[in-house]
Amino acid sequence: KQEVTQIPAALSVPEGENLVLNCSFTDSAIYNLQWFRQDPGKGLTSLLLIQSSQREQTSGRLNASLDKSSGRSTLYIAASQPGDSATYLCAVSGNTPLVFGKGTRLSVIA
Amino acid sequence: EAGVAQSPRYKIIEKRQSVAFWCNPISGHATLYWYQQILGQGPKLLIQFQNNGVVDDSQLPKDRFSAERLKGVDSTLKIQPAKLEDSAVYLCASSPRQGTYNEQFFGPGTRLTVL
Numbered sequence A: 001k002q003e004v005t006q007i008p009a010a011l012s013v014p015e016g017e018n019l020v021l022n023c024s025f026t027d028s029a030i031y032n033l034q035w036f037r038q039d040p041g042k043g044l045t046s047l048l049l050i051q052s053s054q055r056e057q058t059s060g061r062l063n064a065s066l067d068k069s070s071g072r073s074t075l076y077i078a079a080s081q082p083g084d085s086a087t088y089l090c091a092v093s094g095n096t097p098l099v100f101g102k103g104t105r106l107s108v109i110a
Numbered sequence B: 001e002a003g004v005a006q007s008p009r010y011k012i013i014e015k016r017q018s019v020a021f022w023c024n025p026i027s028g029h030a031t032l033y034w035y036q037q038i039l040g041q042g043p044k045l046l047i048q049f050q051n052n053g054v055v056d057d058s059q060l061p062k063d064r065f066s067a068e069r070l071k072g073v074d075s076t077l078k079i080q081p082a083k084l085e086d087s088a089v090y091l092c093a094s095s096p097r098q099g100t101y102n103e104q105f106f107g108p109g110t111r112l113t114v115l
Helices: none
Strands: A004-007 A010-014 A019-025 A030-038 A044-051 A056-059 A062-067 A072-077 A086-094 A104-109 B005-007 B010-013 B019-024 B031-037 B044-050 B053-056 B065-068 B075-079 B088-095 B110-114
Touching (some): A010 A019, A019 A030, A019 A086, A019 A104, A030 A062, A044 A056, A044 A072, B005 B088, B010 B019, B019 B088, B019 B110, B044 B075, B075 B088
Parallel strands (some): A010 A104
Antiparallel strands (some): A019 A072, A030 A044, A030 A086, A056 A062, A086 A104, B005 B019, B019 B075, B031 B044, B044 B053, B065 B075, B088 B110
């Protein structure tokens, strides 16, 4: 059974800092991995989708990497801003439907 | 392009009452998903439709939950009767077609509180 773990559960950083969010999964037989952002009371916004054959994806200040063999992914956020404050979720797709982690709650302090 | 629409946004009911949620996916998206997100947890898939057929409902509590997608477009999710532990956000998502390579697009969710 696929399990997804996100560390840390919560993170508070000053504005301008670069930061890394971690995601690990137990079954390396995945098709893709997605990072989502969720604002309080809102739905999920897809940030980056990495296919299993890819090593990383970039969008603006965001960079996500995937090491399928070790069951790990990282989301790197450069020059963090208060507007980046949200919960970040990773999810993996494999032989089962999307399995989500519990998320990392990020606060960027101005 | 309009996103996934859901209604209502919020619903408060008492236990043992019934409730229904509605979802309109992105136009042309064949695959529709309903997720349950309990506070502090990641979303959990309840049911997946491909057009108007059910692909996966293995995690749907069928004794009280039901869902349909008539005509392969809009979908409704119903809970009857509701329990306290059903308090959660119910998210609808859609993707262009079935297949694990396809990105899912989520609606804003319906927050259900059962008293």
